[in-house]
Amino acid sequence: MKKILSLFSATVLLLGLIVFSIQDVQARFSGGHSSSSSHSSSSHSYSGSSHSSSWSSHSSSYSSSSSSTGNISLVTFIILIIVVLFIIWIIYKNQPKTMIIRNPNNRFDESQLTIFKQHDANFSRIVFLDFVHLLYVKYYSYYGKKEFSYLTPYLSDSVKKDNMLDLLIGKQVIIIDEIVTNSVRLYSMSSTDTEEVIGVEIESNYSIHPAFYTQDTGKQHSRYVRTERWFFQRNKGLLSPAPETMQALSCPACGAAAHFTDTGECDSCRTVIIKGQQQWYVRDRFVLDQTLLNTGDLVSYSEEQGTNLPSLKSPTLVQEIAGFEKQRVIVWSDYWLTFKQQIVENYFLALNAAWTNHDLTKVRHLVSDRLYEANSFWMALYKQHQWNNRLDDLKIQDVSLIKIELDTYYETITVRIFASCFDYTEDNDHKIIAGSNKKRRAYTEYWTFARRAGVEKTENNFNINSCPQCGASADKMGQAAICDYCGSKISTGNFSWVLFLITQDENYLG
């Protein structure tokens, strides 16, 4: 822009000079009689008269002898400026601009999942993504350690060997810890005559410390955000195992805890596990992006990007509602009203209040383990910097249904919540460092709720402050979301709805 302005000022100036000189020359040429008058004024000025008088005499010579020529020059000058502005506009219009084009193909094709489920009725997206998350965390936690062999049946040889990780972790250059997965989503599903492949995109962040610990270097750590694409493969024609097997990384043959040798032999049943024969294994992994996590981003408030985007409702939503009605034997319109009030709105308000008050323990039983882990991390990061992100006077404007997914083990409902609040971040002295407590910020988010299929408890009887299993107060859930009164793990959705996923509107791909 500066370049254009400089060019503009230079061009206008030159044009001005040209017009000025033309005007001047024309005034002189407009008749021999005026020439003498003009000349006399000039000579007059030379003789010591004031500059203004010189100009006034000059202009009088214009007005008396060439006012029409002066008008033409003025018009020419204006036209030239317009032409220059037009040229600049054309140049500016053609300047390369950074455009973010959202490829519609990036949206996971849900029909692939439908086809897939036709020959593996046990497949559950939630269970599979939990399995991916588990494997991802263990991969980085175990790399370079003896325990890494426990993952042998789940990793191809190329994934097991990473030159960079060998150097950094294997040679004890760095330690990776505090791995938090922000999102795990299906990316692709494909199959050949003999194999099935699922691509998954994982966004995570983790800390890296120098491996040699000293008082000084131990304090140095960097946090990175990373996006990876992992491809899982298994033989065609298999049925997915039950959630309990998928969530434990156990031996696919005997079910014992995963203790394998480097060759993939189970310590318990001595079976050599052939990859992909009974369970998914990671065929390839690719790092798409890795950037340093800038904590300054926590307090940078940019304009909401996706609030005005249309809702990405499932193309088969009507059929999904019909399927849900059939499975639950309910009337959808009645059910939706209750679900919206008892679950969506209550959860939304309770979770955001917990976030504002820096205390997720009271809502621990309402969220899945992964979501709790991710939110706890961000909350700790705010706390570490002595910042407090507040969402005051939160109001829900609307809730719309986006998708219903049913499988053998889980049922999920995704909604889009339209809300607004005073969103700001303050420091410990209550000084606002970002956002505003005077201007409301409208935003939308996609929330996905999950519940184990077959849970009979109705939403009307559900109280978010009680354990959904025993009814006792939900004040003793701990980090693991196990009720201290009845010993049940609540965050799996076995007893009631849990919030499984939150996706920002600009990132939601269906």
Add this chain to the structure above:
Amino acid sequence: MKKFTDADFQTQLGNVIAELEQASQIEIVVLIKQRSANYDDVPMGLAANLSLLTFSILFFIEMGIDDYIIYFATLAAFGLGLLIALALPFVQRLLVGKKRKLRNVEIMARALFQKGGLHHTSTQVGTLIYISLLEKMAYIVSDRGAQMAIPEQQWQIITSNLNNIFKTKNPPESLLKELTKCKETFKQYIPALENNINELPNDLRIDL
């Protein structure tokens, strides 16, 4: 005073890099360029502003000046501004904003890193130290492995020290000193393996 283009300096630089790579697994490439962008608009802007200033002064000054003098003085001021900005690099450096300079240096550094294929080392430890003389700035682009191995604070210290070489009387000499100082850091955070293979040429020349 040494110059960045001196053969003697080039040899010494090569030796320093070799020392660094012997002590550490890191793969270093140092690239020095005269400038990271053509700031064509700067001479033009200076010329335009200078001529506008001249024109305004001559126009409003309470003194009888011939029209032709106003015309030619304005043109002369334009030419002078153009000449000054083109002939004296420090004028360009002064007139270009710091943010813009930094952006251009970063763009050039990342482009050189990419075109030079520094991301092709097997352990992803390729690191480009880029020096841009006109802007008097240094920029480091490191591959994932090197980025992860050396803490961010250390990278910031190294970058800051490299930027400070332009505040010294003899920048080429200071560059060699600063690079030598990096040896301990690199060795500490990313020590050399037994079979340390040099995967990148030390005297890499890349033109965009």
